[in-house]
Every structure is written in C-alpha cells, then in structure tokens.
Amino acid sequence: MAVVCRNLRAFAQKTSSLRCTPNFLRLYSQSKPAPPKLVTVDVDKAGVATVTLDRPPVNSLNTGLLEELGVAIKDLEANKTRGIILTSSSNSVFSAGLDILEMYEPKKQNLSLFWTTLQNTWLSLYRTSIPTVAAINGHAPAGGCLLALSCEYRVMVGPKFTIGLNETQLGIVAPQWFMICMKDAVGRRQAEMALTAGKMFSTQEALNIGLIDKMVSNKEEAIAEAQKFIAQFAKIPPLARRMTKESIRQEGIKYMEENAIDDLKAFMDLVVQPNIQKGLGMYLEAMKKSK
Numbered sequence: 051m052a053v054v055c056r057n058l059r060a061f062a063q064k065t066s067s068l069r070c071t072p073n074f075l076r077l078y079s080q081s082k083p084a085p086p087k088l089v090t091v092d093v094d095k096a097g098v099a100t101v102t103l104d105r106p107p108v109n110s111l112n113t114g115l116l117e118e119l120g121v122a123i124k125d126l127e128a129n130k131t132r133g134i135i136l137t138s139s140s141n142s143v144f145s146a147g148l149d150i151l152e153m154y155e156p157k158k159q160n161l162s163l164f165w166t167t168l169q170n171t172w173l174s175l176y177r178t179s180i181p182t183v184a185a186i187n188g189h190a191p192a193g194g195c196l197l198a199l200s201c202e203y204r205v206m207v208g209p210k211f212t213i214g215l216n217e218t219q220l221g222i223v224a225p226q227w228f229m230i231c232m233k234d235a236v237g238r239r240q241a242e243m244a245l246t247a248g249k250m251f252s253t254q255e256a257l258n259i260g261l262i263d264k265m266v267s268n269k270e271e272a273i274a275e276a277q278k279f280i281a282q283f284a285k286i287p288p289l290a291r292r293m294t295k296e297s298i299r300q301e302g303i304k305y306m307e308e309n310a311i312d313d314l315k316a317f318m319d320l321v322v323q324p325n326i327q328k329g330l331g332m333y334l335e336a337m338k339k340s341k
C-alpha cells in the first residue's frame with residue numbers, strides 16, 4: 051500500500067489536480083478488482099469442507115484452478131478438516147476435464163507448469179488423509195472423471211449426466227495414473243472395457259459397474275449423502291484410517307512418485323506433435339460449431 055500511495059502521490063503531484071486522499075485510493079483499488087477465485091471452500095460446523103469448483107462455464111481444469119485446488123487441500127490438511135466434499139458451482143457440469151486451451155498451441159514453459167500442477171494436485175487429492183467425497187452434480191468427462199475417481203466415494207446426480215474417461219474417443223491415451231484410478235474403482239476388467247472404448251457412462255450405468263457409489267436426484271441430496279459417508283469416520287481411529295488409505299492406494303502413489311518426470315516428458319512430447327495439435331484445433335472448432 052505504501053508503494054501504491056507513493057506512486058499515486060507522485061502521479062498526483064504531476065497532475066496537480068489529484069491528491070492521494072482516501073477517496074482517491076478507494077477509487078483506484080476499486081478499478082483493480084482481485085481476480086475471481088476459481089475454487090471456494092466452506093467449512094461447516096462439523097468441520098467438513100465443501101470445496102466448490104467455480105470456473106464457468108464448464109470448470110475446465112486450467113493451471114490456475116488446479117493450483118487453487120492443490121492449495122485448498124493443503125490448507126484443509128493443516129486445519130485438520132474432518133472431510134472434503136468436492137463439487138461444482140454449475141448446474142450441469144462437474145468438470146469438463148483438462149482445459150484444452152492449455153494444450154493448444156502452448157508455450158513450452160506454460161505446458162510444463164500445467165502438467166506438473168495437475169500431477170501435484172492429483173497426488174494431493176488422491177493421497178490426502180482426509181476422507182474425500184465427490185458430489186458429482188453434472189457431466190464429468192476425462193479429467194473431470196479423474197477428479198471424482200481420486201475421491202474415496204462418489205455420489206452423482208442422475209439420471210441425465212454422464213461420466214467416464216473418454217480419451218480414446220478423442221484419439222489420445224489416458225495416462226497410466228488415470229487408468230489406475232479407474233481400476234481402483236471398477237476393477238481391471240471393467241476398466242479395460244471402459245478405457246479402450248473411451249465410454250461415457252450414464253449415471254445408472256456408472257452405478258451398475260461401481261464407477262459411482264450412489265445416484266441421487268439433486269445436489270442437496272448429494273451433499274447430504276457425502277456428509278453421511280464422512281460422518282462414519284468419527285468412530286474410526288484416524289491413524290489406522292490414514293495408514294490403510296495410504297497402503298491401499300500405494301500403486302497410484304508409488305507410480306506418481308517414481309514416474310512424474312517421465313510422465314511429464316511423455317505428455318510434453320505428445321502434445322506438441324503436429325497431428326495432436328491439429329486434432330485439438332479441430333476439437334475446439336467442433337465444440338464451438340455444436341452450439
């Protein structure tokens with residue numbers, strides 16, 4: 051503030067008609083609003099946090115949103131939160147997955163930061179000792195499905211929304227850690243069938259194969275079911291819970307710890323291929339035209 055004030059005073063002296071008064075400072079600060087938050091966190095009386103993705107129109111996962119989500123998880127861990135409910139501010143989309151604009155005609159440095167942030171935030175969510183539930187109140191393709199799969203329990207609003215890892219439909223291969231998450235939830239056989247076809251599941255289909263745990267009819271019910279799931283852990287000794295979660299998720303955790311650099315390199319090499327760039331451009335165009 052002191053620097054701003056000094057600069058303004060110098061500016062005011064130059065123009066002589068302006069003074070560094072409180073009113074002037076208020077006008078100045080009003081003209082530069084802070085950027086909107088992409089993730090909001092509300093902690094209820096029971097100590098359960100609702101973490102809401104809030105990047106309209108479709109919560110596509112860009113570096114900024116992923117960074118904020120990662121910081122939110124770390125803060126909640128530091129505050130000994132009792133549970134995390136991950137949801138969306140949209141009425142129809144949980145998350146549209148990775149922001150394709152981060153991958154289309156990228157600067158190398160930005161692309162690297164984007165993927166590293168995704169890796170780190172994913173690992174934070176996947177391995178956090180806090181009980182996690184996805185309250186999926188809209189479509190959840192690709193990276194959106196990954197976020198939901200990284201939680202311990204999935205409640206989805208149905209019947210009209212869809213969820214799945216659809217990468218092969220886009221002509222790309224889901225990274226291994228995406229596949230591990232799908233295997234965690236539905237087992238190897240169903241994961242193979244889902245991933246090779248890039249299938250998007252209706253809510254009912256997702257329930258049938260265990261991709262989600264519960265279908266509900268609106269967001270309020272989803273949140274209530276999520277709270278119920280989290281409440282059961284009040285009776286479980288936290289250390290035993292934490293060690294069990296860490297142990298059962300060992301394959302995914304170990305994979306990322308040992309392969310983050312190779313995974314980044316593979317992503318960077320793949321995305322800049324001319325045929326992938328052309329595909330991304332066409333995909334973006336097609337989304338615009340389908341409106």
Ligand SMILES: CCCCCCCCCC/C=C/CC(=O)SCCNC(=O)CCNC(=O)[C@H](O)C(C)(C)COP(=O)(O)OP(=O)(O)OC[C@H]1O[C@@H](n2cnc3c(N)ncnc32)[C@H](O)[C@@H]1OP(=O)(O)O
Nearest residue numbers: 108110146147148149150151189191192193220222337338
């Ligand atoms: C294709 C990726 C190639 C990457 C190559 C590297 C491979 C390494 C592995 C990378 C792993 C990637 C996993 C991913 O997550 S890739 C992203 C996959 N996501 C999707 O395919 C979803 C696409 N979106 C939709 O299907 C629909 O938008 C929706 C979620 C069902 C919602 O439909 P709705 O009708 O409500 O909204 P619109 O379609 O009209 O969209 C509104 C605007 O948002 C833009 N949009 C949508 N999705 C994305 C996105 N993922 N990234 C960036 N922008 C997106 C859309 O274009 C509209 O924009 P506009 O208003 O400007 O026209």
